[in-house]
Amino acid sequence: MNLKSIDISEMASASTIVFDMLRKAIIEGDLTEGEPLRQEEIARIFNTSRIPVREAISRLQEQGLVKTQRYKGAVVASLSATEAAEIFDFRALIEPEIVRDATSRMTDDSLLAAERACIAFSACTTPMDWGNLNRAFHAALYSPSALKYFIEVSHKAMDRVERYVRAQLVMSNGMGRANEEHFAILNACKAGNADAAAALTKSHICGAKDSLLRYFPKV
Amino acid sequence: MNLKSIDISEMASASTIVFDMLRKAIIEGDLTEGEPLRQEEIARIFNTSRIPVREAISRLQEQGLVKTQRYKGAVVASLSATEAAEIFDFRALIEPEIVRDATSRMTDDSLLAAERACIAFSACTTPMDWGNLNRAFHAALYSPSALKYFIEVSHKAMDRVERYVRAQLVMSNGMGRANEEHFAILNACKAGNADAAAALTKSHICGAKDSLLRYFPKV
DNA sequence: GAGTAGAATATTGGATACAATATGCAATAT
DNA sequence: ATATTGCATATTGTATCCAATATTCTACTC
Structure with a gap:
């Protein structure tokens, strides 16, 4: 056969x-x-x-x-600004732990995949793709982690707020800053500095939350 | 009318x-x-x-x-010991934040409800009820919190491991210790000490995880 | 003209019927 | 005896039909 x-x-x-x-x-x-x-x-x-x-x-x-x-x-379903903010707080708690765990497990392959996703995001021009590529980068970053439950839950949380992330990226011209932060996280991972990668992830998410609340003061 | x-x-x-x-x-x-x-x-x-x-x-x-x-x-669905442990780690991250938030919002009524649930748990004799009363106590403790998403997700996490918590309570004779820890958390809430309540919640969950892993080394 | 009762329509919730696939068993071949 | 094939049964996935409820429209009253 x-x-x-x-x-x-x-x-x-x-x-x-x-x-x-x-x-x-x-x-x-x-x-x-x-x-x-x-x-x-x-x-x-x-x-x-x-x-x-x-x-x-x-x-x-x-x-x-x-x-x-x-x-x-x-x-x-819709979310109030308060509810959206809470989900960002949730992500800010969970996702750094995923990155921390993933960092120690990253191989050359997974680092390369994350870098590719990061570059693709930075090269993206159409707003419609930003969300997908942003998501792809985070997925590539998280996938080496063994924390399957954390990853699953974080994806569900992202699902709930992704539309707002997209809107925020467009309205705040946040692509540039998101891109810088992505590379910073990626570099911490490359250096094997799990704590730094986790901290950067946390501030990345908190930054997105703040930016969102600025642009949608009362969604 | x-x-x-x-x-x-x-x-x-x-x-x-x-x-x-x-x-x-x-x-x-x-x-x-x-x-x-x-x-x-x-x-x-x-x-x-x-x-x-x-x-x-x-x-x-x-x-x-x-x-x-x-x-x-x-x-x-079934869980391996690793998967169950991960869910406990997840709870240990989320639930302290709920308690922290709930503590500052507790009224006399909600404190009384939590105390009643705590007493009911301590007075319980049949193993089958332990799980329900344990759950009821945590629900009473968390419900004043405004973190609705956190609460929802934590309930889903509890759903996944509750059967193991029950088994562990029976096999490890863990009722006494659980009971003491419940009262400790409750007292911290009464005192308005959110940080202490959160820390006690964390160690309560971590203790349950350790106990579980001791009794089900390879579920 | 505003407001209400009641029919007509639209939409969802559920029951039954049928199609696609899995499973177990008997018959046959090796 | 073991393995393989074909059939019978069991189970799931989907379509169609009916019942329960919501919504819209119309006629009518005031």
Whole structure:
């Protein structure tokens, strides 16, 4: 036998595909706050029945990305400035620990991947890509860590605020500063200085929070 | 008009009821690790069709309480000792911040509620109730905090390890020590000493982790 | 014209029916 | 006896249909 092994049981079901697409649309702001998610409309778009759509919406609700009311349906969740700030505080607590753990586990490969992501972010020109590349950099930085639960939770936290990060990057012209901070974190990692990398990550996140609150004083 | 106001749109749907019951059963260990969740069987038990059951299982999966494989179904998720330890580390990072925030916001009422929960825990005799009362105490302690996201995430983390906490309380005869630590935290809150309350919470959680690892060296 | 009752429509929640896949067992071949 | 194939059953994934509720529109009253 000489066939490439593909685990066919890992193939995506309709409800998983719908979930991923809706999640992406919400995170990236293609679906705006408060916008209702009509089951039939979504089912039409993906050419399925409403059943997979409903399961996808259940999962989104569990993640806090939508809010549902019985017999009224789901709407895209929104955050007050206070709530957004709290999630940034949360990230500022969690993510430095991930970076600290990751630093000691980084290989040449993972450092190179992080550097590539960092460079890609710095070279990016269209605002729409900023969010994705910013996220890609953080993912590359965190992935060597063994703290799988921390990483999972931090991703969920990022999902909740990513749209605001994007908006803030655009409105505050924050790309330059974010870029500098990324390279600073990366260099601390390269030097194997876990404490410095963690501290820089913390101030990076706190800075993003402050900038956000300046630009959206009362979201 | 003189009627008690009940928001009827908040009434539980079948899928919500099934979700809550399954969640409870998993947390409390009534469903054991690896045990498969048969949709039809569960549907029969709750006298519904499989549709609400499936939505409930989707949500459980999103919380990490079950693992599903396409066309094979869902089984109750299990944790390795490493994974459980990581979740305790996570709690040890988050929950002190909640207590710190809660301490400054505690009223006489909330302090009394926490004290009642603490006393109830200390008076408890049946192992099955320990977990619930332990959880109730922590909930009473945290609820004055304004950090809603922190609280939500910490509850999800507790859900993942609660069955181990219970087992550990039984096997290590840890009730006495847990009880002392609870009162210590409570007293720090009463004294308005947020830093002390946070520190005591941290060591309380770290102690539970150490005890767990001693009794389940390789779960 | 404002406001209300009631029908008509839209939308969600759930039940049933069917399709796709997995699992267990018997029959057969080696 | 062991391994392999084909079939029967079990289970999950999805589509379709019905019921319950929300929303909109219309007719009517004042």
